Amino acid sequence: MLPEKIKQVFQNLGEEQGDLKCAYLYDLSELVSHASKMREALPENCELFYAAKANPEAEILQALEPIVDGFEAASGGELKWLRQQLPEQRLIFGGPGKLDCELEAAIDLNIELLHVESLYELRRLQSIAQRKNAKVSILLRMNIPIGDINQTRLCMGGKPTPFGLEEALLTDALSVIGESTNIELKGFHFHLMSHQLDLDNHIKLMALYFETFKRWRESYAQNVTHLNVGGGIGINYSDPDNWFDWPRFCDRLSRLINDSQMQDVTIRFECGRFVSAQCGYYGMQVLDIKPSYGEIFVVARGGTHHFRTPAAQNHSHPFKIVHSRLTKEAVPRISQSRVTIVGQLCTPKDVLAKQEFVESLSVGDWIVFTYAGAYAWNISHQNFLMHEKPRVIFLD
Ligand SMILES: Cc1ncc(COP(=O)(O)O)c(C=O)c1O
16 A cells, blocks of 8 residues: 555646646655664664665755765765765765776765775775875775575676676785775775575675675784675565565674674675665556557556666566546546556657556556665666656655
8 A cells, every 4th residue: 555645645746737747756754764764773883874876866865864874975976966965974985987086086075985896996096095195995895706695686796797806806905005005994895786685695695794804804904894795685576565674684683793703893784775765656647548469558657767667677666556536537447457557758668567457547547656766767768758857756
């Protein structure tokens, strides 16, 4: 069921003058409540940073500011935006292919930690920091084999990727750092999987990170204090009520930290999707309903140029129907049918949900896609076909 207040916003919008509409709606009180619960459940030596790439809307960042420990930027653009929106906040900066000007900006904007992705980046950072006479604290982003841990849909560990350094390059990196006068190694960073839905699997991944961190600390880097364990907690889009059980994960994590004697290390999460997906809704009003060779297509206002998540993930996105309160004359309608929901783009790829059952639906009703608060509007090809932008509503 959709919360009543969400339903009402869409119904009210549908009653405004003009054409049928589409809109993003963000429930900020839901965001605050969910993020606060996430933060509170974490063990004492853990921190929660928000990966802004999931959704960098100013209102989302400001709502999260009092709750999270800081924010992660993955480009110079995000870094500047975050500093502008959150002048006092702790920022960290990662991502491959950093420009010299972005490394400089990171120093100028006083970020807390920079995540180094390659040996060349490390050398460039050293010479930039030396020229600026600055000290830079870093984590080395590492890519290690994941052993017998199950892979998720998107796994970056132990295989060729552009991200981080393989273990064989660690000693080279440590010798660059050893000779550097301007770089201080604070620890290691791992982000080896996204879309994690399995709690046991994620605990195994944490155990692998802990064991690797301790082994490296003992062998070569006695002074390291920070372990960034990335983000990657998933949303179960095909069965959204079946959540990743974050409180239970935190309980298990707490035991693992004690058993592994990791209490003296700052363990930092940088989650995106799991923080903001739930607070977002993308609503589309139905423009047309039509049969085609035995299937029924629902054409709705907007499309994947606003909400690319289903196309990017190649899934049928979960949705709810909100019936319009206006009296409908002779408009197309259906009941008890399987439908494919598409947008206004002239490409057969503009599909948001495929062959899903609906009880009843007519032109003017709203299809409200849930879990649309992460990797949604900001990853979409918004200018394709020059359609109007959706309305954006922030609900306090
Ligand atoms: C390095 C890094 N950290 C954190 C994240 C956030 O991941 P998620 O939104 O799955 O939590 C990503 C996502 O791409 C990432 O690449």
